[in-house]
């Protein structure tokens with residue numbers, strides 16, 4: 001068995017939106033990095049999850065000179081629709097935020113483009129890396145070991161490790177117990193999410209209905225992601241295609257809802273998690289490795305990109321200007337945004353669910369949730385505050 005030892009400035013563990021954004025930004029900054037990904041390239045490129053890149057996320061790519069390669073052909077969607085008991089209400093995010101609005105960028109499209117751009121730029125991206133293990137994180141000379149697809153053992157010495165390997169990754173797990181404070185919250189409901197080759201709605205669509213929450217978002221020109229509130233103990237056997245379409249038609253108030261072949265069905269736990277601090281020694285946690293948030297509000301992928309932007313700038317200061325001060329404050333900076341988005345997502349979750357399904361929190365809370373929703377259409381200040389957080 002051959003064993004190779006290398007040296008690089010930064011090892012990035014994980015090639016999701018967090019790791020790939022960081023890799024591209026470090027490449028632009030002229031900082032050497034290697035990305036180690038457990039899965040194959042095709043697996044990573046097909047993984048369909050999020051679909052909206054916020055205005056600030058798009059700006060990150062533009063500011064680093066990646067606007068053309070990452071955003072070409074994507075369009076911004078400045079409006080959303082909330083159907084309350086089947087009655088449509090439109091909300092113009094772009095008009096309320098002076099043109100700041102998110103873009104429809106399916107996560108797998110973003111990932112494909114980030115991989116292509118990084119590789120074209122000479123980037124070192126290694127798929128099928130097994131047993132990735134960080135070492136010596138609390139000392140001055142960390143390293144990461146892994147096994148390649150042919151069984152070769154590798155050791156990469158580095159100055160810093162970026163843990164971008166998602167919620168179940170090895171990075172956060174390698175931090176000693178007691179070094180992190182973790183916060184968790186469970187919303188007590190679940191969502192069934194369905195990906196279908198069905199014509200998408202013109203705008204992001206949220207349905208509030210006594211039978212439960214539902215939503216439909218574009219995932220490309222001919223694909224939609226649907227969400228259906230369901231019980232936490234539900235099984236896929238209980239959700240045949242027929243029932244899914246019947247419940248979507250009911251909750252979205254659209255008897256003529258375009259249907260199509262369902263290509264994925266899975267349950268999403270409505271669970272939140274935050275680790276504090278988002279670092280340990282020379283390891284920095286980025287994206288889902290440090291925090292997860294429910295899909296309500298579409299913040300998960302955007303937080304990953306925002307973290308990567310902060311970390312790239314601060315690694316550049318440390319490695320090129322010898323200033324480790326900004327890096328030391330990485331976690332504090334990122335956690336402010338994380339908690340702000342967690343608060344917004346929970347606020348929106350409560351409103352969207354409790355205004356519909358009375359069994360969740362009772363009739364009094366149902367009226368409160370409806371009042372909260374009405375305020376968005378009655379008060380310009382409330383509408384602007386909401387749009388600002390959605391943009």
Ligand code: RFL
Pocket residue numbers: 013014015016017018019036037038039044049050051052107129132164165166167168169170193268286287288289295297298299300301302303304
């Ligand atoms: P990812 O995407 O999980 O990527 C982590 C990468 O690390 C790899 N990995 C390892 N590599 C090497 N060694 C190991 N030991 C490793 N362990 C793991 C993994 O294979 C993977 O490639 O995390 P990242 O980069 O932080 O990105 C986070 C986003 O993917 C996530 O927040 C969003 O997908 C969440 N999310 C949504 N976010 C939004 O902003 N808007 C949405 O509408 C939205 N919808 C969703 C979502 C997540 C979903 N699921 C299933 C979790 C819808 C769904 C269904």
